[in-house]
Amino acid sequence: MNTENVRVRFAPSPTGYLHVGGARTALFNYLYAKATGGKFLLRIEDTDRTRFQEDSLKEIFESLRWLGLEWDEGPEKGGDFGPYIQSERLDKYNEHAQMLLDGGHAYKCFCTSERLDQVRKEKEARKEQHGGYDRKCRDLSPVEVQANIDAGMPFVVRLKAPLEGTIAFEDMVRGTIETPVNMVDDTVLLKTDGFPTYHLASVIDDHFMEITHVMRGDEWIASTPRHVLLYKAFGWEAPVFAHLPVILSPTGGKLSKRKGAASVMDYKKGGYLPEALLNFLSLLGWNPGDDRELLNIEEIIEAFTAKKISSKPSVFDEQKLEWMNGQYMENYDPAKLAEEVIPLWKDRGLTVDNVDYAIGVIKLLQVRSKKVTEIAETGDFFFADPIEYNEKQAAKQFTEAVKPALEKLVADFPSISWNKEAIEACIEAVAESLEMKSGKIKPALRLAVTGVGGGPDLIDMFIQLGQDCTVRRIKNASNTIG
RNA sequence: GUCCCCAUCGUCUAGCCUGGCCUAGGACACCGCCCUUUCGAGGCGGCGACCGGGGUUCGAAUCCCCGUGGGGACGCCA
Numbered sequence A: 001m002n003t004e005n006v007r008v009r010f011a012p013s014p015t016g017y018l019h020v021g022g023a024r025t026a027l028f029n030y031l032y033a034k035a036t037g038g039k040f041l042l043r044i045e046d047t048d049r050t051r052f053q054e055d056s057l058k059e060i061f062e063s064l065r066w067l068g069l070e071w072d073e074g075p076e077k078g079g080d081f082g083p084y085i086q087s088e089r090l091d092k093y094n095e096h097a098q099m100l101l102d103g104g105h106a107y108k109c110f111c112t113s114e115r116l117d118q119v120r121k122e123k124e125a126r127k128e129q130h131g132g133y134d135r136k137c138r139d140l141s142p143v144e145v146q147a148n149i150d151a152g153m154p155f156v157v158r159l160k161a162p163l164e165g166t167i168a169f170e171d172m173v174r175g176t177i178e179t180p181v182n183m184v185d186d187t188v189l190l191k192t193d194g195f196p197t198y199h200l201a202s203v204i205d206d207h208f209m210e211i212t213h214v215m216r217g218d219e220w221i222a223s224t225p226r227h228v229l230l231y232k233a234f235g236w237e238a239p240v241f242a243h244l245p246v247i248l249s250p251t252g253g254k255l256s257k258r259k260g261a262a263s264v265m266d267y268k269k270g271g272y273l274p275e276a277l278l279n280f281l282s283l284l285g286w287n288p289g290d291d292r293e294l295l296n297i298e299e300i301i302e303a304f305t306a307k308k309i310s311s312k313p314s315v316f317d318e319q320k321l322e323w324m325n326g327q328y329m330e331n332y333d334p335a336k337l338a339e340e341v342i343p344l345w346k347d348r349g350l351t352v353d354n355v356d357y358a359i360g361v362i363k364l365l366q367v368r369s370k371k372v373t374e375i376a377e378t379g380d381f382f383f384a385d386p387i388e389y390n391e392k393q394a395a396k397q398f399t400e401a402v403k404p405a406l407e408k409l410v411a412d413f414p415s416i417s418w419n420k421e422a423i424e425a426c427i428e429a430v431a432e433s434l435e436m437k438s439g440k441i442k443p444a445l446r447l448a449v450t451g452v453g454g455g456p457d458l459i460d461m462f463i464q465l466g467q468d469c470t471v472r473r474i475k476n477a478s479n480t481i482g
Numbered sequence B: 001g002u003c004c005c006c007a008u009c010g011u012c013u014a015g016c017c018u019g020g021c022c023u024a025g026g027a028c029a030c031c032g033c034c035c036u037u038u039c040g041a042g043g044c045g046g047c048g049a050c051c052g053g054g055g056u057u058c059g060a061a062u063c064c065c066c067g068u069g070g071g072g073a074c075g076c077c078a
Helices: A020-036 A056-067 A090-102 A113-125 A142-150 A198-208 A218-234 A264-269 A274-282 A297-303 A318-331 A334-347 A355-366 A372-378 A391-397 A403-415 A420-433 A438-450 A458-465 A467-479
Strands: A007-010 A039-042 A106-109 A156-159 A166-171 A175-180 A188-190 A213-217 A240-244
Touching: A007 A020, A007 A213, A020 A039, A020 A056, A020 A213, A020 A240, A020 A264, A020 A274, A020 A297, A056 A264, A056 A274, A090 A106, A090 A156, A090 A188, A090 A198, A090 A218, A106 A142, A156 A218, A166 A218, A166 A240, A175 A218, A188 A198, A198 A218, A213 A218, A218 A240, A264 A274, A274 A297, A274 A318, A334 A355, A334 A372, A355 A372, A355 A458, A391 A438, A403 A420, A403 A438, A403 A467, A420 A438, A420 A458, A438 A458, A438 A467, A458 A467
Parallel strands: A007 A039, A213 A240
Antiparallel strands: A106 A156, A156 A188, A166 A175
16 A cells, blocks of 8 residues: 555543544554554653543553554554653653744743633633634743743743744645634643643654654644644654544534443443454444445455545444444354453352353353343353243243143153254154144243243253253243142 | 534445446344244345535536535643
């Protein structure tokens, strides 16, 4: 697809969990890197000390790895372009802010946040065109600046944005985007605390980390002109931009915690498989160019091109995810499933001491379960005899007419060999001897063995439960009749 | 409010760039039938969309303009 050395990055800020929107952004970056033979980097944008959350990093790493999105360079991984954590790169930002100052592309601003709030409020009250800084300090004389500094006034460094003209950039998914420059205000680049803002830090890092393509959420479109200005001021070549459409909640608006489970780990807990979530996410705003929907990661990488990325936002359809998960469940490695399911069974108070037996159960249930949690919720009777029977079902199935059949099976089952053909034959023989249809007694057997209505194939369950257990349960059920 | 982005079934989308092959294709969900001892799966079928208005053209879902609707940005947050 691309012969140049593609380098892309996912750059979350450690302010909380990784939500599915972020995961989708990470995924597209990952896919682009893999499809072009490039590198996928992870960079932590922790320049806001007030929003920093200690556990966040761990959660982000865990989420990405669970999905299989391992980074080529980044924290815990290393690489030649580190450090990959912005709080460890402060010198670089300061140095470059100074360069901007020296070159006349930036200036020191001494306005307090109180004054800024005031200005904002006044503008709002006057319903002025748009917000933004009023540029009060833009033209302070060197003498005034020095005086303020000597007076110990804290300052920020602001971008000296041009006053007229337009700024245009090419977006890989949308084409040319042009903005009148009066919409770009004199953004803060360096905060009073000496930390850079996103705008400064990301531009510097993307340059020095030799990022070739910036794929990020489209909430950044409006800020991109600033970034273009910064690249120009530094005399650097800007990377190619690709702004990904947002993911919306089914109720409208941006997907968030308030509107259903939005974190990747919530989906794990909810019983979803990483492969399914990944597949589903890949189809939100992208398609392989044909009718395929079930694609594994290799197939997605193989088919991935930026050209097929859509520019319109999409709604996160949980029902479709569920269906897709069910598709993956069907053929999933039961041993892997067991690792997830056994703890869940234990949580329900079940005794699960035989892994092979548990795997046998999972094989029976996985084809009819949409989520991992569903296996856990519907398999109780494989580990404990039913204590009671579904009332409605019992009234219908446990009749005087079937009692003799159950008794006869209790008598005959112990002596047959325990395989599908023999069991089936035995049931048929009993039915015939009593001049009944086997279709009449099978539902009763199902109820006897499970205590509930649905479930896997009857005989498969018998074999899984074992001869003794099956006979015992039928006998117990038979005793409740009459 | 200003600027930017977006607009095909309820939802994800194909088609749009390079107008005619589109009486608009697929998938989820929903409904019906078949299969089945049950549930699920599966098979078959049904319902269901080009936001509106103008243009351009022999011809527009596809190109242009204007509306309308939705989203985003306007922070010493990212």
